[in-house]
Amino acid sequence: MPIEQLTILAPGLIGGSVARSARARGAAGRIVIWARRLETRRAVAEAKLGDATAETPEEAVQGADFVVIAAPVDAIVPLTRQIAPHLKPGAIVTDVGSVKAEITREGHAALAGKGAHFVGAHPMAGSEKTGWEYGNSGLFTGRTCFVTPGKQTDKKALKAVAGFWSGLGANVVTVDPEAHDRIVAHISHLPQVVASALCAFLSTRDPGWRDFGGAGLRDTTRIAASDPYLWRTILEQNRTEVLKALGGLRAELEGFESALQRCDWPAVTKHLERGSIYRRGLH
Amino acid sequence: MPIEQLTILAPGLIGGSVARSARARGAAGRIVIWARRLETRRAVAEAKLGDATAETPEEAVQGADFVVIAAPVDAIVPLTRQIAPHLKPGAIVTDVGSVKAEITREGHAALAGKGAHFVGAHPMAGSEKTGWEYGNSGLFTGRTCFVTPGKQTDKKALKAVAGFWSGLGANVVTVDPEAHDRIVAHISHLPQVVASALCAFLSTRDPGWRDFGGAGLRDTTRIAASDPYLWRTILEQNRTEVLKALGGLRAELEGFESALQRCDWPAVTKHLERGSIYRRGLH
Numbered sequence: 001m002p003i004e005q006l007t008i009l010a011p012g013l014i015g016g017s018v019a020r021s022a023r024a025r026g027a028a029g030r031i032v033i034w035a036r037r038l039e040t041r042r043a044v045a046e047a048k049l050g051d052a053t054a055e056t057p058e059e060a061v062q063g064a065d066f067v068v069i070a071a072p073v074d075a076i077v078p079l080t081r082q083i084a085p086h087l088k089p090g091a092i093v094t095d096v097g098s099v100k101a102e103i104t105r106e107g108h109a110a111l112a113g114k115g116a117h118f119v120g121a122h123p124m125a126g127s128e129k130t131g132w133e134y135g136n137s138g139l140f141t142g143r144t145c146f147v148t149p150g151k152q153t154d155k156k157a158l159k160a161v162a163g164f165w166s167g168l169g170a171n172v173v174t175v176d177p178e179a180h181d182r183i184v185a186h187i188s189h190l191p192q193v194v195a196s197a198l199c200a201f202l203s204t205r206d207p208g209w210r211d212f213g214g215a216g217l218r219d220t221t222r223i224a225a226s227d228p229y230l231w232r233t234i235l236e237q238n239r240t241e242v243l244k245a246l247g248g249l250r251a252e253l254e255g256f257e258s259a260l261q262r263c264d265w266p267a268v269t270k271h272l273e274r275g276s277i278y279r280r281g282l283h
Numbered sequence: 284m285p286i287e288q289l290t291i292l293a294p295g296l297i298g299g300s301v302a303r304s305a306r307a308r309g310a311a312g313r314i315v316i317w318a319r320r321l322e323t324r325r326a327v328a329e330a331k332l333g334d335a336t337a338e339t340p341e342e343a344v345q346g347a348d349f350v351v352i353a354a355p356v357d358a359i360v361p362l363t364r365q366i367a368p369h370l371k372p373g374a375i376v377t378d379v380g381s382v383k384a385e386i387t388r389e390g391h392a393a394l395a396g397k398g399a400h401f402v403g404a405h406p407m408a409g410s411e412k413t414g415w416e417y418g419n420s421g422l423f424t425g426r427t428c429f430v431t432p433g434k435q436t437d438k439k440a441l442k443a444v445a446g447f448w449s450g451l452g453a454n455v456v457t458v459d460p461e462a463h464d465r466i467v468a469h470i471s472h473l474p475q476v477v478a479s480a481l482c483a484f485l486s487t488r489d490p491g492w493r494d495f496g497g498a499g500l501r502d503t504t505r506i507a508a509s510d511p512y513l514w515r516t517i518l519e520q521n522r523t524e525v526l527k528a529l530g531g532l533r534a535e536l537e538g539f540e541s542a543l544q545r546c547d548w549p550a551v552t553k554h555l556e557r558g559s560i561y562r563r564g565l566h
Contacts, residue, residue, distance in 0.1 A: 124497040128562075144495040173495060186488055187496045191481065191503040193539060196558035198477055201535040203561035205469055210565045212427040212456060213470045214407035217565070219502040220474040224562040228555035232548060239543060246540050252484040253536070256476060257529050260522060265515055272511035275479035278486035279411075279507040282493045282500070 003028040003164070007064035008050065009057055009079055010036055013127055014096045015070025016135025019049045021168045024137040034060035035132075044132060058086045066092050066164065073097040074233040077106040080118060089115035094161045096123055098184060099237035100148040100177040108150055117157035120177060122146040123170055124188070128225040138169070145170035146184075148177040185241035190249060192223055192231060193242065199224040286311040286447070290347035291333065292340055292362055293319055296410055297379045298353025299418025302332045304451045307420040317343035318415075327415060341369045349447065352378040357516040360389040363401060372398035377444045379406055381467060382520035383431040383460040391433055400440035403460060405429040406453055407471070411508040421452070428453035429467075431460040468524035473532060475506055475514060476525065482507040 006028035008015045015033075022028050031050035034057050035041045045053040054060035061067050061083045069076050076095045087093070093116060097103050100120045107118035123145040127134065145165040149158045162172045175183070199221050202210065210217065235242055252271075259267035289311035291298045298316075305311050314333035317340050318324045328336040337343035344350050344366045352359050359378045370376070376399060380386050383403045390401035406428040410417065428448040432441045445455045458466070482504050485493065493500065518525055535554075542550035 124495060126497060126499060143497060146495070183489075183492050183495060186485060187492050187500050190485075191500050194477060194481055194536075195499075195503055195562075196555050197535045197539050198474065198532060199558035199561040200539075200554050201532045202469060202473075203557050204531070204535075206466075207561065207564065209466050209470050210561070212407060212429070212466060213565065214409060214426060216409060216478075216506045217470050217474050219505045220478055221558075221562050221565065222502045223499045224558040226555075226559065228552050228559050231555050232552045235543060235551060236548065239546070243540065243543055246536070246543070248487070249481060249484045250533075250536065250540070252480045252487075253477075253529070253533065256480050256483075257526065257533070260518060260526055260529070263522070265519065268518060269511050269515045271483050272479050272509075272514050274486050275482035275504075275507040276509065276511050278482040278490065278493070279478075279504050281490065282496065282504065 003066045005030045005032060005064045005066070007032045007034070007060045007067045009034050009060060009067065009069045009083075010071035010075065011044065011049065011132040011135070012070060012130050013132065013134050014123060014125065014139070015068065016049060016132030017125070017137065017139035018068050018070065018168065020135055020137040021140055025167060025169075027164065027167050028066065032060050032064065040132070049132065057083050061086050061091070063088060064091055066160070067094070069093065069095040072230050072233050073099050073103065073237050076103050077110065080107045080110045084110050084114055084116070087111070087114065087116040091116040092157045092160050093118045094121045094164070096121060098122055098126070098188065098234045100146070100180045102237055104148050104150045104177040108152060117154045119153055119157050119161040120148040121161055121165060122148070122180065122184070123165065128223050130227050130230065140165070141169035143170055145172050146180050147172055147174050148180045149174065150177060181238050181241050185238055185245045189234065189238055189242045190245040192226065193246060194249065195221050195224040286349045288313045288315060288347045288349070290315045290317070290343045290350045292317050292343060292350065292352045292366075293354035293358065294327065294332065294415040294418070295353060295413050296415065296417050297406060297408065297422070298351065299332060299415030300408070300420070300422035301351050301353060301379075301451065303418055303420040304423060308450060308452075310447065310450050311349065315343050315347065323415070330416075332415065340366050344369050344374070346371060347374055349443070350374065350376045352376065355513050355516050356380040356382050356386065356520050359386050360393065363390045363393040367393050367397055367399070370394070370397065370399040374399040375440045375443050376401045377404045377447070379404060381405055381409070381471065381517045383429070383463045385520055387431050387433045387460040391435060400437045402436055402440050402444040403431040404444055404448060405431070405463065405467070406448065411506050413510050413513065423448070424452035426453055428455050429463050430455055430457045431463045432457065433460060464521050464524050468521055468528045472517065472521055472525045473528040475509065476529060477532065478504050478507040
């Protein structure tokens with residue numbers, strides 16, 4: 001079933017990339033965009049990111065078959081509730097939030113009994129950059145996009161959402177929302193916290209030292225430049241799983257520190273080897 | 284004073300890059316190379332990495348004005364002692380080791396009274412790759428190269444070593460060996476330990492998860508793929524400073540974990556902000 005009208009709400013880096021990618025691949029007949037700030041709406045209209053720009057979310061979803069809510073995680077459920085009465089029957093709503101348990105549950109509840117369907121998604125295509133203007137049509141190519149049906153998710157809607165993201169070039173991985181949150185706590189949220197903590201600590205020493213750093217420092221800390229407010233909302237929704245992952249990392253670091261403390265070089269080497277083997281397996 | 288003969292001992296990624304860069308920039312009249320393994324000597328000779336390949340370190344330094352010891356940190360002082368009796372008067376020896384206090388002290392002692400000079404150096408241009416074949420002539424361009432004179436270092440030799448590295452395109456930073464070791468414990472060795480620990484921990488969970496990772500996981504962990512044995516020798520020589528840095532990072536991580544535990548969102552945001560500000564200042 002081809003998408004006649006695709007509506008994108010609150011485009012940032014991801015939403016901007018959805019618009020460009022959908023257009024480049026002819027994924028929708030028509031693209032309508034709503035952005036919260038007036039100046040963003042104007043800039044988006046001027047750049048012709050979509051075919052039309054709407055003044056309100058309610059107006060933007062009029063007649064839409066498919067809606068992508070690209071807002072920060074704490075704004076997704078409120079927006080879903082806001083547009084619920086204005087969706088046409090059979091409309092499908094997805095999102096791009098980095099945490100899925102709460103959003104999937106509340107998103108479904110917001111549309112239940114209204115003839116429209118919510119299916120959560122999370123394309124693993126972030127960046128330390130934010131803003132629709134950084135979006136590009138190839139952002140999802142070859143990247144994982146999680147699709148996270150709940151127990152009550154409509155099967156046809158699930159298929160449509162998976163098809164939408166694979167149509168934008170992503171490798172769709174379907175998992176339940178709780179498994180998703182546990183996985184990303186480890187492979188996305190933990191690296192973020194570690195990079196942030198490393199930078200926060202280094203800022204307490206001579207900050208001029210950073211200018212001497214090589215590619216290692218640069219790469220290891222790149223994501224620490226991300227927006228603190230977006231990450232706060234992500235950590236808020238995935239607190240329990242992130243705390244578990246942090247506890248595991250802490251134990252690993254303590255083991256390393258202890259081996260170094262007691263000059264146990266075989267144990268130090270073993271830690272480094274385990275890390276190296278894991279990383280060499282990352283393609 | 285132009286270099287007539289440059290000798291490079293034990294080329295890996297860095298030594299291979301010194302050879303290519305020196306040739307590309309005409310930094311020496313003639314380049315002689317010695318590698319420990321016979322097959323490396325043959326491959327290096329076949330690839331014409333230098334103008335000549337020697338069978339032994341002693342032979343390689345015959346007639347050399349300038350010697351770069353590109354061996355792993357635990358082999359630098361032994362090699363310096365080995366070549367000491369064979370250096371011509373006024374010959375200058377430098378190295379590329381990632382730790383400098385012990386090497387600078389022992390390197391100086393090995394050549395003292397022999398009419399030759401040791402001046403430690405450390406180009407910040409590593410990679411998770413090892414091997415001379417990955418070397419390239421632009422590796423040092425715009426990168427920091429620490430030069431670390433001790434109290435007794437000959438001033439003319441220091442000038443020659445600083446001139447050599449800036450001649451290869453590096454930004455030379457002159458600091459005492461102890462300050463160097465404290466700086467790199469923070470901006471190089473700590474990121475390595477953190478990336479390794481992150482990967483070592485993730486390897487204890489479902490390793491298949493890594494295939495879902497985005498650019499964040501990839502960049503944050505890249506250097507974990509580095510050679511564990513090279514890093515063991517670096518950590519061995521810089522153990523005290525790395526332990527201090529690790530203690531500081533641990534306190535930072537514990538502060539973050541505690542803020543997350545007690546849902547202190549302003550404190551969580553503050554940690555992320557401090558990291559973000561530091562990283563945005565890294566150019």
